[in-house]
Amino acid sequence: MTHELVMVEEGDDKRVDGRTPNQMRPLSCSRNVLHRAHGSARWSQGETSVLASVYGPKSGTRKGENPEKASIEVIWKPRTGQIGKTEKEYEMILKGTLQNIIILTENPNTTTSVTLQVMSDDGSLLSCGINAACAALLDAGVQLKQLAIAICCGLTNDGTVLLDPSKIEETKVRAFACFAITNSPLSALSEVTPGSDKGKSLENGIVTSITYGSMQESDFFHCLERGRAATSRISEFLRKNLKS
Amino acid sequence: MEVKSTPSQQPNLLIDQAIVPGDVVLHLSNISTNKIKLGLGLRQDADTIKATNMGLLKHSRPNKYWVESSTKRYIPTAGDAVLGIVIDSKPDNFVLDIKGPNLAFLPVLAFEGGTRKNIPKYEVGTLVYVRVVKANKIMNPEVACTDANGKSAEFGSLKDGYMFETSTGLSQMLLSSPTCPVLDALGKKLSFELAVGLNGRVWVDASSPEAVVLVSNSIMNSEFLSDTQQKIMVKTLLKKIEL
Numbered sequence: 210m211t212h213e214l215v216m217v218e219e220g221d222d223k224r225v226d227g228r229t230p231n232q233m234r235p236l237s238c239s240r241n242v243l244h245r246a247h248g249s250a251r252w253s254q255g256e257t258s259v260l261a262s263v264y265g266p267k268s269g270t271r272k273g274e275n276p277e278k279a280s281i282e283v284i285w286k287p288r289t290g291q292i293g294k295t296e297k298e299y300e301m302i303l304k305g306t307l308q309n310i311i312i313l314t315e316n317p318n319t320t321t322s323v324t325l326q327v328m329s330d331d332g333s334l335l336s337c338g339i340n341a342a343c344a345a346l347l348d349a350g351v352q353l354k355q356l357a358i359a360i361c362c363g364l365t366n367d368g369t370v371l372l373d374p375s376k377i378e379e380t381k382v383r384a385f386a387c388f389a390i391t392n393s394p395l396s397a398l399s400e401v402t403p404g405s406d407k408g409k410s411l412e413n414g415i416v417t418s419i420t421y422g423s424m425q426e427s428d429f430f431h432c433l434e435r436g437r438a439a440t441s442r443i444s445e446f447l448r449k450n451l452k453s
Numbered sequence: 454m455e456v457k458s459t460p461s462q463q464p465n466l467l468i469d470q471a472i473v474p475g476d477v478v479l480h481l482s483n484i485s486t487n488k489i490k491l492g493l494g495l496r497q498d499a500d501t502i503k504a505t506n507m508g509l510l511k512h513s514r515p516n517k518y519w520v521e522s523s524t525k526r527y528i529p530t531a532g533d534a535v536l537g538i539v540i541d542s543k544p545d546n547f548v549l550d551i552k553g554p555n556l557a558f559l560p561v562l563a564f565e566g567g568t569r570k571n572i573p574k575y576e577v578g579t580l581v582y583v584r585v586v587k588a589n590k591i592m593n594p595e596v597a598c599t600d601a602n603g604k605s606a607e608f609g610s611l612k613d614g615y616m617f618e619t620s621t622g623l624s625q626m627l628l629s630s631p632t633c634p635v636l637d638a639l640g641k642k643l644s645f646e647l648a649v650g651l652n653g654r655v656w657v658d659a660s661s662p663e664a665v666v667l668v669s670n671s672i673m674n675s676e677f678l679s680d681t682q683q684k685i686m687v688k689t690l691l692k693k694i695e696l
Contacts, residue, residue: 347506356474397478451507
């Protein structure tokens with residue numbers, strides 16, 4: 210594979226690897242990759258790749274957890290080195306995201322544990338992790354309310370929103386945001402009847418939103434809008450992938 | 454020109470299609486029948502029925518809907534026949550692992566003609582073929598070694614043989630009628646005893662170890678093969694032991 214070094218000049222819209230600001234890297238998803246895990250998936254966005262495995266639900270909750278609901282345990286393992294503060298932060302974010310999409314009352318007093326192993330990191334790691342965790346939960350048959358599709362956006366100094374930034378781009382942007390948005394559901398009828406319009410506001414809701422760095426309010430909403438459009442594309446990819 | 458039909462006559466576009474959690478399967482305001490039976494993978498959300506698992510949406514007239522999927526774990530449902538492994542024995546019941554979120558309880562008296570005097574001695578690790586009597590999400594499922602009428606009907610501990618674990622989808626395929634091609638092809642040449650648990654456990658016993666290994670391998674290979682492929686696969690394996 211040959212790599213081309215593209216010189217970025219003033220006013221040039223192309224990014225370091227030749228993509229346009231709205232272009233994502235190639236996606237790939239494989240499910241049921243681990244033999245012993247109850248559910249597993251490997252999700253890659255370009256060179257970033259995360260392997261997620263799900264065990265559970267197993268009976269019994271840890272101390273301090275509510276026994277009337279299922280409890281979720283997340284372990285994030287970096288590619289090298291010990292588990293530090295960033296990993297703990299990712300675990301917390303992922304736990305919050307998954308608690309909102311898993312139906313917790315379905316299996317009270319059980320623990321479902323999700324382990325994420327970073328295989329390679331080239332930027333947009335958190336969104337890759339969330340997508341891998343969702344695909345692994347689907348593979349395990351855990352009951353979900355909706356799927357959460359995640360996307361990372363970077364905001365450059367001149368206000369351009371870059372989707373799915375690579376590691377080099379992440380170091381150069383002014384601010385950085387990661388969104389997990391619910392996927393758009395299919396409806397059984399070809400036309401959605403007037404009575405169910407109320408449900409539309411709940412579709413494409415934001416499950417998680419994390420920002421690093423400082424950005425204007427308008428920039429945040431701009432990122433969000435781009436993120437929403439991207440998640441619908443990722444959602445279509447996921448549906449096609451699940452059919453096979 | 455699109456012909457507008459009344460809402461209750463509009464065909465459901467998602468039947469036999471792959472769906473993911475969150476997809477709206479039914480709009481209850483449009484349904485003509487009063488009673489709808491929901492199987493695994495579906496849930497009521499206000500006035501819609503939504504999917505909670507990914508899989509194929511299936512419909513059986515007049516009003517049954519469910520999502521067909523294959524998982525490594527099992528969700529206990531009343532009426533299913535499963536293979537459990539004894540983990541512990543308490544004074545009143547045996548505790549079994551049935552690959553579900555909770556451990557199952559097998560009452561010591563849940564056998565045909567069971568009294569306090571003739572409680573079977575199941576040690577830890579015994580493989581038992583049982584029927585799920587009660588299963589809901591809050592309590593541990595209850596199982597029994599009798600059928601619905603109280604007769605023993607082949608339930609009980611399985612001695613000798615070999616047990617292996619598969620997915621729930623393969624178990625359903627093995628139990629489907631008409632008989633699935635792999636079992637048909639094996640049955641024509643070999644004689645063996647088979648117990649299939651809907652929780653993804655299969656037990657095989659035959660007179661010789663080669664037969665047991667062959668039957669187990671054929672079944673494990675057949676999950677994603679088509680009918681003809683299954684027949685060819687069995688034929689190739691049988692050739693290896695000159696049958």
